[in-house]
Amino acid sequence: MANLSTRMNEDRLKKRYERERKARQAAETILEKKSLELYQRNKELEEFKENLEKQVFERTHEAEKAKTEAREANLAKSQFLANMSHAIRTPLTAIIGFAEVLLQHSPSREERVKYLTTIIGSGRHLTTLLGEILDVSNIENQKLELNPLRFNLPNLLQSIEQIYVFNCQKEQLEFALIIDSVLPEWIVADPTRIKQVIDNLLSNAIKFTQSGSISLHVKFSFSSNTLHIDVVDTGQGIDDDKQTLIFDYFSQGDASITHNFGGTGLGLFITKSLVELMGGEVELESTLGVGSKFSMSIVCQEYGGECKSLKSRDIIAHQSVIIPSLVGNILLVEDTEVNQQLITLNLQQTGAKVDLAINGLEGLQKALTGEYDLVLMDIQMPVMDGKEAMKSLKQLGVNLPIYALTANVMPSDIQEYADIGFTGTLCKPLELENLYQVLSQHLTVCGDKVANKVQETKLIAQDPKIKALFYTELDKQHVELTENIHNLDYAGLIRITHVIKGSAGSFGHNNLTNLAAHALLLLRQKQYVEGVHHCTNLNHKVAEVLNEYND
Amino acid sequence: MSITINILLVDDVEYSRELLRAALLACIREHKVDIEANFFHSSTGESIPEQITLRHINLVYLDIELPHTSGLEVLKQIRQTEPNIMVVMVSGESSAENVTAAIKSGANGFIAKPFNYGRILESLQNYLNKAHKP
Structure with a gap:
């Protein structure tokens, strides 16, 4: 029995052992699994932690960068304001200072002219500056819009040439306008902005060139509708590392430049932005001590006509043009007697009938x-x-073709005439080719082309009767000019320079036309001191011309 | 689709009115101007604004040299009530005074006597252009 019970005990114990062993094995497996899980979780946590640290680091870095940027932007704005207030204060100081001097002392006439010239110049500088600030603001807000219109490209270039020949002369620099290809007669683009960027580059060139020359190179690529403009100077040049910098605003080569050379530091930034807005780009090549070359390209929407060189435009009056044979009636409304005769003769050459009205009202009645x-x-x-x-x-609903005949050839003038209702504009001094083209367009052309007469148009201006009339008029203009200069009658001067500008060129006196044009430009811009100075020069030349004729 | 317009001719001389009417009709016919015209006449400048309203006038040819009230005076009266109606002044005297006064008082045309056929046609075409534009 006892045996039995012992065996049973043993069995029980054995079973119990087995059970416990299995349980332990199961527990160990679970433990191992859990431990693995724990290990993995731990690893994940650690990775997460690492990641988090990295993210915190990155975020902190970003925040710091933004902070730096904000600080820099703020600094730039402060710098901008500082520069701006300096740029504004300088001319203001001059204006107030000289005005006070004028008020408190009784300066001599010469001093007065000098002070007033400075005041006017400073005022004008301020106006430019404000215009540029407005441009920068519009560029940054992307509000700057182009105003493209059809305009005469050679005329624009010639008006720029006129101004810069003069401005360069003042600084004892040479100026040359060089046309490197055939140019279209007209293009569609924004003439005001094109003039602005050329002005910017040319005035910069003058500012930074102590001696030598400045040249404006223009060519047109007909395949890509692109106008290429280079401004080349023999100035001090720009350091390699500053060449990209100068297109940012307020980054003239170095800060001292603003003090030494004036300027706003906005010009090149505006130039670059405007050129890019016009679909082109600005490039710079420069060597220290040798000079700089700024190249721009401007894409035009359309173009037409051909102008081979500006020089040929000047001497076109001496070239033979084909005079078309026409039938029709032309009303010429013109107050200057010389022009009346000259234009009438040119018109009559075609066989057309010409009727004359001597002012707008009479023209209106006759029309x-x-x-x-x-x-x-x-x-x-x-x-x-x-x-x-x-x-x-x-x-009154008159739908005749009516052309403006004028010496005002700024694109804004021509646009104004078009807006009022003029069919087109013919510029004085008249280019016969253009005149005859307009005539052929609106009058009946006689069928036989062989009948077209080829004639030296020079002959017309040499007709002794008209020539005599021109010199009689010029004599009167000489007297009036002298009086108006003496009395500082600006309106009178504007009237006379306008007449001389429009007529002298047709009688071979291009220098009178050019001088008158320049004086007129200055007077219209209210630069009276320089304008009167030019009128005096013009008057001397007029006297010379008259003496020569009378001899 | 031709449009019908009522034209008022104001002139004290009968043959002048008839001449203008004949010229207008000839213009319409020969140049195929797309207009069906009804003509109304007045030999004086009296009560023209009222006539314009009552007769639904679209276009007025107004002589300047009228007895009693001058055409320029009538034009001013018309402009007070009808700022937009097209009024073409007609005159044998295209003096500077007449032309400037007509412009100042808001005339839409000025036809000188003796009549120029082209100018009469032009006035009709101007009317059509104006009428077709809102």
């Missing part, structure tokens, strides 16, 4: 009563000017 195929209308006239007459004709 209403007569039967005309074409009206040529001077702009500046007594009693009623050409613009007023055009507006009236428009109101």
Whole structure:
């Protein structure tokens, strides 16, 4: 029994052992699994922690960067304001200072002119500056819009040439406008902005060139509608490491430049932005001590006509042009006697009939009563000017082709004439080719092309009767000029320079036309001191011309 | 689709009115101007604004040299009530005074006597252009 019970005990113990062993094995497996899980979790946690640290580091770095950037932007703005207030204060100081001197002392006439010139110059500088600040603001807000219109490219270049020949002369620099290809007669782009960027680069060139020359190179690529403009100077040049910097605003080569050379530091930034807005780019090549070359490209929307070189435009009056044979009636509205005769003769050469009105009102009356195929209308006239007459004709529903005949050839003027209702503009001094082209467009062309007469147009200007008339008029203008200069009658000076500008060139006196044009430009810009100075020069030349003629 | 317009001719001389009417009709016919015209006449400048309203006038040819009230005076009266109606002044005297006064008072055309056929046609075409534009 006892045996039995012992065996049973043993069995039980054995089973119990087995059970416990299995349980332990299971527990060990679970433990191992849990431990593995724990290990993995731990690892994940550690990775997460590492990641988190990295993220915190990155975020902190970003925040710091943003902070630095903000600080830098803030610094730039402060610098901008500091520069700006310096740039504004300098001319203001001059204005207030010289005005006080004028008020408190009684300076001599010469000193007075000098002080007033400084005041006017400073005021004008301020105006430019404000314009540039506005431009920068518009560029940064992407609000700057182009105003593309069709304009005469060679005329624009010539007006720029006129100004810079003069400005360079003042600084004893040479200036040359070089046309490197055939140019279109007109393009569609924003003339004001094109003039602005060329102005910017040329005035910079003058500023940084102590001696030598400045040249403006222009060419047109017909395949890509692109106008290429280079401004080359023999100035001090720009360091390699500063060449990209100068296109940022307020980053003239170095800070001292603003003090030594003036300027706002905005010009190149604006230039670059404007050129990019016009679909092109600005490039710079420069060598220290040798000079700089700024190249721009501007994409035009359209173009037309051909102008082989500007020089040929000047001497076109001496070239033979084909005179078309035409039938029709032309009304010429023109107040200057010389122009009346000269234009009438040129018109009559074609066989067309010409009727004359001596001012806008008479022109208006005649246009209403007569039967005309074409009206040529001077702009500046007594009693009623050409613009007023055009507006009236428009109101009365007269649909004749009417061309403005004028020495005002700024694109803004030409645009204004188009807006009033003029069919087109013919620039004085008249280019016969253009005149005949307009005539052929609106009058009936006689069929036989062989009948077209080829004639030296020079002959017309040499017709002794008209020539005599021109010199008689010039004599009167000489007297008036002298009086107006003496009395500082600016309106009178504007009137006379306008007349000389429009007529002298047709009689071979291009220098008078150029001088008058320049004086007129200055007077219109209210730069009276320089304008009167130019009128005096002009008057000397007029006297010389008259003496030569009388001899 | 031709449009019908009512034209008022104001002139004290009968043959002048008839001449203008004939010229207008000839213009319409020969140049195929797309207009069906009804003509109304007045030999004086009296009560023209009222006539314009009552007769639904679209286009007025107004002589300047009228007895009693001058055409320029009538134009001013018309402009007070009808700022937009097209008024073409007609005159044998296209003096500077007449032309400037007509412009100042808001005339839309000025036809000188003796009549110029082209100018009459032009005035009709101007009317059509104006009428077709809102």
